[in-house]
Amino acid sequence: MSQVRVHNFSISLDGFGTGEGQALETPFGHAGERLHEWLIGTQFFHAGDQLAGGTLGADNAFAAQHNPGIGAEIMGAGKFGPPGWQDDPDWKGWWGPNPPYHTPTFVLTHRPRPSIEMEGGTTFHFLDATPTETLAQVREVIGDADIRIGGGATVVRDFLAEGLVDYMHVAVVPIVLGRGVRLWDGLESLEDTYNIEPVTTSSGTTHLTFTKKR
Amino acid sequence: MSQVRVHNFSISLDGFGTGEGQALETPFGHAGERLHEWLIGTQFFHAGDQLAGGTLGADNAFAAQHNPGIGAEIMGAGKFGPPGWQDDPDWKGWWGPNPPYHTPTFVLTHRPRPSIEMEGGTTFHFLDATPTETLAQVREVIGDADIRIGGGATVVRDFLAEGLVDYMHVAVVPIVLGRGVRLWDGLESLEDTYNIEPVTTSSGTTHLTFTKKR
Ligand SMILES: NC(=O)c1ccc[n+]([C@@H]2O[C@H](COP(=O)([O-])OP(=O)(O)OC[C@H]3O[C@@H](n4cnc5c(N)ncnc54)[C@H](OP(=O)(O)O)[C@@H]3O)[C@@H](O)[C@H]2O)c1
Ligand SMILES: NC(=O)c1ccc[n+]([C@@H]2O[C@H](COP(=O)([O-])OP(=O)(O)OC[C@H]3O[C@@H](n4cnc5c(N)ncnc54)[C@H](OP(=O)(O)O)[C@@H]3O)[C@@H](O)[C@H]2O)c1
Numbered sequence: 008m009s010q011v012r013v014h015n016f017s018i019s020l021d022g023f024g025t026g027e028g029q030a031l032e033t034p035f036g037h038a039g040e041r042l043h044e045w046l047i048g049t050q051f052f053h054a055g056d057q058l059a060g061g062t063l064g065a066d067n068a069f070a071a072q073h074n075p076g077i078g079a080e081i082m083g084a085g086k087f088g089p090p091g092w093q094d095d096p097d098w099k100g101w102w103g104p105n106p107p108y109h110t111p112t113f114v115l116t117h118r119p120r121p122s123i124e125m126e127g128g129t130t131f132h133f134l135d136a137t138p139t140e141t142l143a144q145v146r147e148v149i150g151d152a153d154i155r156i157g158g159g160a161t162v163v164r165d166f167l168a169e170g171l172v173d174y175m176h177v178a179v180v181p182i183v184l185g186r187g188v189r190l191w192d193g194l195e196s197l198e199d200t201y202n203i204e205p206v207t208t209s210s211g212t213t214h215l216t217f218t219k220k221r
Numbered sequence: 222m223s224q225v226r227v228h229n230f231s232i233s234l235d236g237f238g239t240g241e242g243q244a245l246e247t248p249f250g251h252a253g254e255r256l257h258e259w260l261i262g263t264q265f266f267h268a269g270d271q272l273a274g275g276t277l278g279a280d281n282a283f284a285a286q287h288n289p290g291i292g293a294e295i296m297g298a299g300k301f302g303p304p305g306w307q308d309d310p311d312w313k314g315w316w317g318p319n320p321p322y323h324t325p326t327f328v329l330t331h332r333p334r335p336s337i338e339m340e341g342g343t344t345f346h347f348l349d350a351t352p353t354e355t356l357a358q359v360r361e362v363i364g365d366a367d368i369r370i371g372g373g374a375t376v377v378r379d380f381l382a383e384g385l386v387d388y389m390h391v392a393v394v395p396i397v398l399g400r401g402v403r404l405w406d407g408l409e410s411l412e413d414t415y416n417i418e419p420v421t422t423s424s425g426t427t428h429l430t431f432t433k434k435r
Contacts, residue, residue: 020417020429021236021405181417181429185409191235195399203234203395207421215234215395 009146010153013163013175014073016190017042020179023187024160031089034101036187042180045212046070065208069176078152079145080108083162084116085188087131093118100131111148113141115162138166160188168193170200175217179205223360224367227377227389228287230404231256234393237401238374245303248315250401256394259426260284279422283390292366293359294322297376298330299402301345307332314345325362327355329376352380374402381408389415389431 018024019042026036035042046052050061051070061067084093092098093116100106109128119133132148134141145154156166166172177190197203201217208214232238233256240250249256260266264275265284275281298307306312307330314320323342333347346362348355359368370380380386391404411417415431422428 021403021408022234179419179427181412181419183405183408183411185405185407189235191397191399193399194235194397197397198395203425205393205395205421205425205427207419207427211417211419213393213419213421213427 010173013156017178019182019184022189022191023184024190025187027186045210069214076153077155078149080112080155080157082157085159087114160190177215179213224387227370231392233396233398236403236405237398238404239401241400259424283428290367291369292363294326294369294371296371299373301328374404387433391429393427
């Protein structure tokens with residue numbers, strides 16, 4: 008059976024996956040790019056841009072697990088666009104004509120719209136469905152490949168709370184955001200169902216892997 | 222000038238320094254001993270009990286910084302006893318006749334009582350004062366030695382919020398408690414005033430050191 012995986016999900020020490028005040032100019036609110044500096048530095052992040060370079064150390068090893076084996080991404084309405092994107096019929100995501108997904112990408116929203124085919128293999132589908140229903144529908148489309156839960160925090164938390172995530176990689180960044188959307192709420196005793204292994208890299212990032220117990 | 226230090230302060234991934242339901246039988250509420258297993262395993266924790274042994278690795282290196290240079294501890298009413306201890310005139314703390322402090326120990330409480338001299342150099346003093354006033358009073362008693370803020374989360378947070386802590390060691394344990402008292406609340410942008418360095422040890426504990434920027 009295909010695995011459900013979370014990768015490169017970045018939070019602050021106090022557990023926020025995004026800051027307060029998400030808007031067109033500030034996709035992560037007051038967090039800015041601080042949650043993702045560890046990722047922006049890696050070669051993985053610059054794939055396709057040979058001149059840009061990037062590190063090949065431990066941060067890159069974690070980052071590069073993002074794509075292999077993945078046949079689809081599921082993301083929340085809050086990741087797809089700024090608050091109110093549903094009122095803009097022309098909104099096609101943050102990522103330009105060739106988004107970095109290159110697979111069918113399912114956007115959970117209470118206001119679904121027709122699918123949008125982008126360049127490079129990404130097609131956005133819009134779904135109003137529970138996490139379990141969503142996985143069933145995605146598996147009908149993609150078959151046996153793995154499914155990535157791409158965030159934001161609300162969607163990752165919902166899939167975790169229903170016990171639907173097989174593997175999760177969280178990157179903890181040493182900043183205190185104070186406000187935003189929390190990842191850990193409602194997930195008491197997650198350690199009962201996952202083996203949790205933390206490791207800190209030289210960028211000061213603590214990578215946590217969650218592997219489901221059998 | 223004497224330094225104000227926090228040591229061995231243990232929190233869950235979601236930032237709780239104690240669980241819900243603190244009581245005489247459950248000093249850490251539903252957290253039990255899980256926040257402190259890393260510490261209980263160290264030789265530092267078994268000091269004085271030669272037979273007990275204990276590890277001498279990285280966890281012990283962090284743990285053993287607890288006492289050297291310290292002339293006093295400041296703790297909250299919630300660390301000194303279970304809810305309601307103020308109504309028991311015979312309550313002398315959790316630690317028996319010879320508490321592990323061996324210095325003057327100042328308990329912040331809105332219901333102060335006369336000082337209690339214990340064995341082994343610990344004397345409990347009870348204070349109703351702001352963090353700044355408290356430090357001034359403690360320095361009058363102990364002079365130039367360093368002062369440890371012993372917890373719980375409420376008291377550590379209050380001293381941090383007023384910018385009074387010079388050094389802090391926090392141990393993050395890979396469990397999700399879900400409820401209790403949070404350390405990080407109200408401490409947005411702590412990284413602006415501290416250099417924060419995380420390192421993970423083989424016990425799965427991530428030790429964070431906070432060193433005040435100059
Ligand atoms: N830290 C990271 O690594 C990371 C990763 C990805 C994204 N982000 C950031 O996280 C933020 C978004 O996170 P978020 O937690 O605010 O939002 P989110 O998880 O992206 O989306 C939540 C929203 O999706 C819709 N939705 C979720 N489940 C649904 C369901 N079962 N059925 C129908 N609709 C559903 C709802 O929106 P409606 O009710 O409006 O339809 C809900 O409010 C953005 O700032 C993004 O940039 C961070
Ligand atoms: N995780 C760790 O490493 C660690 C370390 C130590 C303790 N703990 C645990 O943490 C828990 C206690 O933490 P907590 O956050 O609940 O409480 P706490 O920080 O120990 O104490 C807070 C209480 O102290 C009194 N207080 C604080 N500041 C004061 C001031 N300026 N003036 C007068 N009174 C003041 C108030 O009590 P009143 O209003 O009742 O007087 C306040 O409610 C216990 O379960 C303990 O076992 C954990």
